[in-house]
Amino acid sequence: MSSDDIDRGQAGKRASGGTPGAAAAGRPHATGNLAATGNPAVTGTPAATGNPGANLPALRGHNAALVLGLLRAAGERGLSRLELAARTGLTPQAVSKITARLRAEGLAAEAGRRASTGGKPATVLRLVPGARHAVGLHLDRDELIAVLVDLTGAAVAVRRAPLAFEAGAGPVLDTAAREVAALRAEAGGPPVLGAGVACPGPLDHTAGVLHRVTGAPRWDGFPLRDALAERLGLPVVLDKDTNAAALGLAQGMPAGAGSFGYLHLGTGLGAGLVLGGSLYRGPRTGAGEFGHQTVQWDGPRCGCGRRGCIEALCLAAVARGDLPGAAAVLGAGAANLVELLDIDRVLLGGRTVLENPDGFRTGVAQALGGQARARGRAPVPVALARGGAQVVADGAAELVLAPLFGGGSALRGSAGPVVVGQETGSG
Numbered sequence: 001m002s003s004d005d006i007d008r009g010q011a012g013k014r015a016s017g018g019t020p021g022a023a024a025a026g027r028p029h030a031t032g033n034l035a036a037t038g039n040p041a042v043t044g045t046p047a048a049t050g051n052p053g054a055n056l057p058a059l060r061g062h063n064a065a066l067v068l069g070l071l072r073a074a075g076e077r078g079l080s081r082l083e084l085a086a087r088t089g090l091t092p093q094a095v096s097k098i099t100a101r102l103r104a105e106g107l108a109a110e111a112g113r114r115a116s117t118g119g120k121p122a123t124v125l126r127l128v129p130g131a132r133h134a135v136g137l138h139l140d141r142d143e144l145i146a147v148l149v150d151l152t153g154a155a156v157a158v159r160r161a162p163l164a165f166e167a168g169a170g171p172v173l174d175t176a177a178r179e180v181a182a183l184r185a186e187a188g189g190p191p192v193l194g195a196g197v198a199c200p201g202p203l204d205h206t207a208g209v210l211h212r213v214t215g216a217p218r219w220d221g222f223p224l225r226d227a228l229a230e231r232l233g234l235p236v237v238l239d240k241d242t243n244a245a246a247l248g249l250a251q252g253m254p255a256g257a258g259s260f261g262y263l264h265l266g267t268g269l270g271a272g273l274v275l276g277g278s279l280y281r282g283p284r285t286g287a288g289e290f291g292h293q294t295v296q297w298d299g300p301r302c303g304c305g306r307r308g309c310i311e312a313l314c315l316a317a318v319a320r321g322d323l324p325g326a327a328a329v330l331g332a333g334a335a336n337l338v339e340l341l342d343i344d345r346v347l348l349g350g351r352t353v354l355e356n357p358d359g360f361r362t363g364v365a366q367a368l369g370g371q372a373r374a375r376g377r378a379p380v381p382v383a384l385a386r387g388g389a390q391v392v393a394d395g396a397a398e399l400v401l402a403p404l405f406g407g408g409s410a411l412r413g414s415a416g417p418v419v420v421g422q423e424t425g426s427g
Helices: 003-007 011-016 057-077 081-088 092-104 169-186 224-232 241-251 310-319 323-341 351-355 357-375 388-405
Strands: 108-114 122-127 133-139 143-150 155-162 192-199 236-240 260-265 269-275 278-280 345-349 382-384
Touching (some): 057 122, 057 388, 081 092, 133 169, 133 241, 133 388, 143 169, 143 388, 192 241, 224 236, 236 241, 236 388, 241 388, 260 323, 260 351, 323 345, 345 357, 357 382
Parallel strands (some): 133 192
Antiparallel strands (some): 133 143, 269 278
């Protein structure tokens, strides 16, 4: 894994022989190790995936990603080369070569020795968190949140700014470029792998193009990923806000944690779905439009043009100060989701939830408890998502980091993550 492999990120001209504009036409691109590691369906903690390595030259980047994923999950404890070989299925010789390259790139470092059961003490290797960074951008309807995270996903700088998303591309691109430049300067200009960008849907993750965003129809057909890559001078990955949050939340869960739905109630209402350990977007990035399930045929008009959507009912209750009513509506939707997908847990987040966390958690738990009693089974647990107001921005940064650690796009139903743009000055 060379520094060019990590930092280049040019999906159009360098990786496919095409132009960045081809991505907007719907042809999936991959670029270096940031775009594809050979394992696009894996999410959660790479260390516990059990994926065997491959001793083939063509899969060198894949194997390095497996090793990096293990080191990331091990944290301060680190791992020895023999432990890495045992967990990846690679030969000790292959692991030695990979770790030598990672050390040369500054991504891993020796960190002392650990007593062994026989023979000389084993040298411990650890990930170097500050070796690379990623930008995460949450473009909400009225606010931008930008984070700069290290390789562990920990934020080293955060910025917030007002945003009028419905105003269209010009003002949004200007604000994003200004805040990212300030964010990187604030952190001292460290090397940056790319920028993950999360915004309201619907959108096409593979093509990097927005569709008719509820309340902001002027974005329909706009190639936001390509436009931001040009303005930021960085590789860019684009996804829905709820998908980004769910991906970030999945990274912190142990292997075998199962499936969950992340419900985000802020200026709108949507869901991010992790099923069987993998983020599920659907073949057209259409999964998770949770807020637009119709639950009242003659209900209030929704911003999508229909009546009785759960988003409209929930936001109407919030607007009139009926937070218990809003929580009950959200709970009804959560119960529908559990009934449909049989998920293991429900996580709650978003600005409106954070303003009354106990009330929303209690309301949703009551709805799921009633459903469980009717079905004669234990209720699905409900919890607040970690990360607070930064959960989407943190997850957006993880869109960039996950492929580096063998997480691919955590995607089912379409091509792997698409990254366009080129780092022009990572510092």
